[in-house]
Amino acid sequence: MKAKRETDFRRTVIDLVRARHPVLLVESHEDSRVLEVLSDVARDPALKRPRNVVAFTLSRGLHVPGEMGKAVAPVDALAAAMKVPDPTIFVFFDLQHFLGGKGRAPEPAIVRGLQDVAREFRTGQVPHTLVIVAPSLDLPVELEKEVSVVDLPLPSRVEIEVVLDAIISANAAQIEVDLSEDDRQRLLQAAQGLTLGEAENAFARAIASDRRLDAGDIELVLEEKRQTIKKSGLLEFIDDPGSIDDIGGLENLKTWLDKRNGSWLPSAQEWSIPAPKGVLITGVPGCGKSLTAKCMSSLWGLPLLRMDVGRVFSGLVGSSEQNMRASLKLAEAVAPSILWIDEIEKGFGSAGGGDSGTSQRVFGTFLTWLQEKSQPVFVIATANKIDNLPPELLRKGRFDEIFFVDLPTTAELKVIWKIQLEQRLTPDSKASGDIEINNSLLGRLAEESNGFSGAEVAEAVVSACFDAYSERRALRDTDLIRTIKNTVPLSTTQAEQIRAIREWASQRAVAATSAQDQSEYEIPVPVDTGDVASWRGGRRIDF
Known part of the structure; x- marks a missing residue:
């Protein structure tokens, strides 16, 4: 069974291929996963003419996946792609090394080659599609109107479960599996937010240590997640958030949070209620706003991720928006989760100006996600000077409630x-x-x-x-x-x-x-x- 989020990605790619969008961009570290999905798309009945799949890498040039190839320069590979007579989905890896970013200028020959491909694939007699796959890519301005960006979410619980079952099956004769159904679900949840390769590494490490897979391995998988989040440099995984009993007073706020405990679970849908969006807590400094955010994790039993808005902003044009999208994407992959934004006014309080519109674009990305997010990510934001925040953030529908914390x-x-x-x-x-x-x-x-x-x-x-x-x-x-x-x-x-x-x-x-x-x-x-x-x-x- 395909997970819904991957199905959405697959359907989007099918629509774009049928509409003859010439060049697509998929930002992902998971080359094998993208190639697998695209190979499936190429055989989909929705395409009146099935496509071949041909990949390009610097080491093997143009080649059929699973077969050996011969290294050629990217510009020669692009030229060769335009001469292929059969409908094909070309999957190009490694182009990020030639398209600039991080202070590097793009190579003009590659940019022109992609422009030629885009024009030929859009109007040529043979329906081709070129898909660029890169972990991260800042498109040159010449290609912004030629390339359609398609978002591939991190793997869902269903996809991770397939990996878990596969590694258990491959080693069944040598290992012991002692997992209740509840432990199994907790193990899968612990692995959410990892790529398929990272999840496989975590499961393999858990099994290799003692030839067992049990509830004790959940913490090891969580440690793999902490390392992944730490490497992202955008979110911080809070390990020891504390207990709600450590908060003196604020009973109204604590009661509000307690009533919504578990409301993200499928069983809550029987009461026709949506998962809570979030809460904004403002008030006098030092009166428990940040402590409440930390303690919510133990109250609800969910992972707590802290976003430092200052890390989101970058000196490179376009990087800030990409950082915000990556942060929100990671929070959704870990869902259900709690996303804590401390002193939000320091990050978004100046969304109006002086930086060529970067703050406004980042703020707009966050607002749209906050309003439209479908994954159970509860946002808890704290602010000391709430009057510095843009009114768009405070209107009804952004947060479920705004609480004021006064002196005790x-x-x-x-x-x-x-x-x-x-x-x-x-x-x-x-x-x-x-x-x-x-x-x-x-x-x-x-x-x-x-x-x-x-x-x-x-x-x-x-x-x-x-x-x-x-x-x-x-x-x-x-x-x-x-x-x-x-x-x-x-x-x-x-x-x-x-x-x-x-x-x-x-x-x-x-x-x-x-x-x-x-x-x-x-x-x-x-x-x-x-x-x-x-x-x-x-x-x-x-x-």
């Missing part, structure tokens, strides 16, 4: 102090001993730290522990009180900015703090801040 209430401060103290004062810590973490202490600390953010509470505990360490003794409550009094919180030093954030959020966002916490306790506000507005055959392994 008194009730939330007590929870935050409890979490931070328990993390530091463990039984093995020499700082433990003199402090009893009870309601009385937590109430006093919350009162004294009125106007503190969660990050400032965490730093206050660390500073107090340093005081205790300097005297090689246990931590005392007086250390905590003294640290609080010696701290000037952000709510005081940036009172005007916080007031502006609150004024914006009062009419445009949902409070992350629960209604109960807001009604029973007054939100701590320093007096000068104003009022509160609230992703072949089996490989035999050499054992």
